[in-house]
Amino acid sequence: MCLAVPGKIISIHGEDLARQARVEFGGVLKEVNLAYVPEAQVGEYVLVHVGFAISVVDEEEAAKVFGYLKEMGELGELAELTPDPGAKL
Amino acid sequence: MEICGGQTHAIVKFGLDELLPKSLELVHGPGCPVCVTPLELIDKAVQIAQRPEVIFCSFGDMLRVPGSHSDLFGIKARGGDVRILYSPLDALKVAKENPTKEVVFFAVGFETTAPAHAMAVYQAKQQGIKNFRCWSRMYWYHRRWKRF
Numbered sequence: 001m002c003l004a005v006p007g008k009i010i011s012i013h014g015e016d017l018a019r020q021a022r023v024e025f026g027g028v029l030k031e032v033n034l035a036y037v038p039e040a041q042v043g044e045y046v047l048v049h050v051g052f053a054i055s056v057v058d059e060e061e062a063a064k065v066f067g068y069l070k071e072m073g074e075l076g077e078l079a080e081l082t083p084d085p086g087a088k089l
Numbered sequence: 090m091e092i093c094g095g096q097t098h099a100i101v102k103f104g105l106d107e108l109l110p111k112s113l114e115l116v117h118g119p120g121c122p123v124c125v126t127p128l129e130l131i132d133k134a135v136q137i138a139q140r141p142e143v144i145f146c147s148f149g150d151m152l153r154v155p156g157s158h159s160d161l162f163g164i165k166a167r168g169g170d171v172r173i174l175y176s177p178l179d180a181l182k183v184a185k186e187n188p189t190k191e192v193v194f195f196a197v198g199f200e201t202t203a204p205a206h207a208m209a210v211y212q213a214k215q216q217g218i219k220n221f222r223c224w225s226r227m228y229w230y231h232r233r234w235k236r237f
Contacts, residue, residue: 004201049202050148050177050205
């Protein structure tokens with residue numbers, strides 16, 4: 001839970017505080033709430049913490065951070081916790 | 090100063106401290122919300138999780154923190170309904186699917202996690218979900234940092 005992980009917004013649904021996105025993290029898709037980044041659009045990268053996007057980041061930064069997390073073996077939780085069926089790509 | 094125990098662990102595990110110049114001193118910082126959760130709180134969590142009417146929801150890393158007699162994984166292994174969640178909003182789904190149970194979410198975290206917990210409480214109210222409890226144990230990171 002301590003980490004925030006960058007991912008790419010694949011699609012967006014819902015509005016206002018219930019605005020949700022399907023976000024891809026290196027092959028794993030998760031539902032993410034976009035209430036705190038109303039400016040985020042499909043195709044952009046967001047930093048996600050406990051199911052919430054907390055900021056929009058650029059693609060290069062996202063790739064760098066994701067690479068570091070992968071190298072450190074800190075992405076296991078993403079793959080283990082897929083509450084929505086069929087979330088894996 | 091490293092902020093969380095995970096950073097301290099990585100620095101020591103990979104010997105990064107030995108690669109740094111001698112003039113640089115590493116200070117072990119305040120700890121992450123998991124590291125700094127007091128024993129008393131884990132014991133209370135274990136007690137709540139054992140109640141038959143409760144579905145106890147938490148982030149995964151809290152389950153491994155030892156209490157006086159058991160950790161939350163131990164309760165789960167003995168048949169307690171302890172569930173690992175990815176997001177506080179998932180606790181609302183659990184509550185809706187189990188209307189006869191009390192769903193308790195162990196809301197631990199620093200400032201960055203507080204908006205996520207707040208949103209779960211807000212949406213529970215909006216959706217009229219009555220069997221959701223958010224047990225909030227938040228920590229100020231900023232205050233510790235300022236003191237340092």
